Amino acid sequence: MRTKITIVLLLLNAALFYYIFYVRQHDIGDRENTTILGSEASNIQAITIEDPDQPGSSIHLVRQGDNWTISSPVEWPANPFAVRPIIADLQRLYSITSFTVQDLIKSGQTLDEYGLEKPRRILTFTPASLPGLPVNPVTLKIGAPTQAGNRLYILSPDGQRVHIVMRSLAESLNVRLDTLRADTLFTIDVFEARSLNIEPAAGSRVRFRRDNERWALEAPIQARASKTGTEITINDLRGLRVDRFLDTADTAAPARDSLALPALRVTVEGNNRSETLLIGDRLEKAPAAASGGENTEPAAEYYAQLDGRKAYFIVRIPDILVKTLRDAQQDLRDRHILDFNRANVSSITITAAQQTEVVLQRLEATGNPESAPWQIIRRTDHGPQITPADHDAVVRLLDSLASLRVLQDGTEGKGFVNDAPSDAEKENYGFTMRPAREVTLNFAAEPAPAGATAAPVPALTLQIGSGASTVAETAGNTYARVTNQNYIYRVSPDILDELPANPLAYRDRVIRELPAGAQITALRLTDLAKRVIVMDATFPLEPDAVSHAAIESLAAQLRTLRARQFVADDFANTIYVAGEERSWAYQLEMTITLSGGAAARTDTDSLFIAARSGGTTQYIGSPQYRVIFEAEQSLIDVLHAITYGPRDPGPPPES
Incomplete structure (x- = not known):
């Protein structure tokens, strides 16, 4: 039983391989042989789309490098998203089935029955020229749809054969001029831009020029320009779109009159090319938000035209951009006054x-x-x-x-x-x-x-x-x-x-810093008014010394004597505190021992301390360093603990 099943499976596999390598490949080869257009469709340079029912309405497209331009009925950049489907449909135009015109005549039929005597569309394209060979335009006549509805008839370029093809080609050709026209105005990117020129109808021309990574204002004065502001403005100009074209004489007349002397002429120069937008009068309409959502900047409609092109159109420009263009000398100027390293x-x-x-x-x-x-x-x-x-x-x-x-x-x-x-x-x-x-x-x-x-x-x-x-x-x-x-x-x-x-x-806040080998060995604080010694400490301190922690903290802070800010660069016997001249309240004497060498050396230093004049202000004077300064808050706090701490009654008892 198993042997029979194995034999059957082997036969089925053999049949499958035969189909794949012989029948399937033969079908694919036949399909490749039914391509209507050959290599001439691989590099199309021009396309003309005609509607025989509307004489004079033909649209002519010309390729310029990687871009397409409408050369007739108006000269304008073409929308690449509308042209690409046409190119793609021509390059992959396959014949589902076909028959000769001669066989059609023999059967008593005519081209008119297939919509090819008076075709609905006539498409003519020009392939790229080859050296030494003439360029022959290729013409396709697009006829009526088949009864199935999703296919249509076309006449071969030589007029000898009728092909049935998918109707996607007819759909890509059934585009209006408005759809084929690009709605972009400026195509120069910010990184390519080399200059920005703004010419108002009344006033001086304002010119900005890129200088490596910076921007400079060249006219009417020479000054630094705001790199960020200038590049944002160029980017905003690149974001402008045609709202609608004015193709009829009646709709174009107001724009033509307005742009005879445009309110603004804006030019962006790039690498070996420039683009200029002429902006005319504002349309008398209530201000509206710019397209893109309710939270976008308000905008208004203006008559406009691209320099060198005949088409008139309406463009919607944000109010903030219009203000920037009109006040460019002020708004796009660098507001930093000094530029230095x-x-x-x-x-x-x-x-x-x-x-x-x-x-x-x-x-x-x-x-x-x-x-x-x-x-x-x-x-x-x-x-x-x-x-x-x-x-x-x-x-x-x-x-x-x-x-x-x-x-x-x-x-x-x-x-x-x-x-x-x-x-x-x-x-x-x-x-x-x-x-x-x-x-x-x-x-x-x-x-x-x-x-x-x-x-x-x-x-x-x-x-x-x-x-x-x-x-x-x-x-x-x-x-x-x-x-x-x-x-x-x-x-x-x-x-x-x-x-x-x-x-x-600007003086260094560190007044004195003891070296590593120096030690404060004694501190004495005297109340000068009462002539009473408030503190007399010798280091190391006795364990039961009063204010032990405060004295240790004071000694630690005196190692690096810092000022919050300086008051005077000389010492005086009095200090101006709280609106009057006063004597110093305390004198702090320090004994400093410096180890090293054959024997230790002892120095003395004194600081004079004023009465505290506020929660964060207390003045200190140094005769040795000839300076009066405000103490840092940490030193103020420890002096308060030593001078007032023993008399502090503490918090009131709880009731």
Whole structure:
């Protein structure tokens, strides 16, 4: 029984293999032989679609590189999503069955019965030319559908055979001109764009040019442009679409009149090509939201035309984009006032009216220059006085300068105030006499290739002025300018607080730091008014010493004496506290022992402490370091624990 089953299975397998390798391959070969068009359809260069029932309505498409263009009845870029199905249907046009025209005549039938005497569509395409051979257009006549309905008749290019094909070709050819026309206006991508030109009907032309990775405003003035703003604008232009074409004389007349002198002419230039959109009058309609959802920006309709093309159309443009184009000189300008490399700054000079000049100098560093220390140089009658600068304070200063921006235009007035001020106007802005601030940045020479001389980098000088109180337009405002430029900007008045002209604002907050071999061996705190010793401690402390933890904490903080901020760069016997001149409240004496060498050395130091003037403010003076400063909160708290702690009654008892 099993032997019979095995034999039957072998016979069935043999039959299956015979079908696959002989019958199936033969069917496929026959199908390949029924392709109506040959290699001429592989590289089509032009297509003409005619409707015999509508003379003069033929559409002519021409291939230009990888793109298609409608050359007739209007010149316009073609929609690639409408052209691709036509190309694909021609390249895979198979004949389901066919018969000769001669056999049709012998049977007493005519082409008219198949819709081929007066075809519904006539498609003519031109293949790519081959060297030395003529180019012969290929014509297909599209006839009536078959009775089955999903197929149709077509006449072969030589007119000798009628083929029955799937009707997908007829569907792809049954497209209106509006469908074949692309609705895109700008095709230049942001990365390809090299310039943006905006020409209003009234006013100066505004031109932006790409400079490597930056954008610059070239006309009507030369200034830095906002890279982000300019590229967003170009991208928004690329997103514009034709809302509807104006093909009839009646609908095109208002657009033609409006675009005789367009309100805006916008040109984007790319690599060896440019595209220009002419924008005319706004249509008198209520503002509507731009397409894409309820939360999109409001937009309006405008008459428009592409330069060099005859077609008129309506385009919907967001209101914010129209404003940007009309105010491009202001809106697309870089609002950063200073452009500099912070790592290359070698020194900073700050001056203010009736104040001492502050000079900050960067010291050389072997590694990252931004981590290099800074120092303060003060010029005195006895020569320059040098003190270490607080690195964080200098970094904050550079951050403030780098982030200084022109105020946004609004109800308070425009930010780009004046691009060509007269001397009288400069005086009104506060620049003719001593400005409120003047900051000069000096730079190290930029690195140069081997064998070349390093090119010096010119200094930058920023001036901050306060508007004249006698001039209404400038009163109460703060202005900025760079001395090698002629532009006046309006800035936030907070910049004056961020650019203090006091050397104490930049002094290193560490007043003294004991070396590793130094130890505080004794502390004594004296109430100067009462002449009473509040604390007298010798280290190591006795286990039962009063305020043991507070004294240990005080000694630990005194190892690195830091200021929250400096008050004066000299010591005085009195201190201005709470609106009056007062004597110091306490004196803190320290005994410091330095080990090392043949014998230990003992030094003494004193700090004078004022009465606490607030929850977070207490002044300390150092005769040795000739400075008065505000203590950090941690030191204030431990001094409070020592001076007031023993008298603190604690929380009230619970009732």
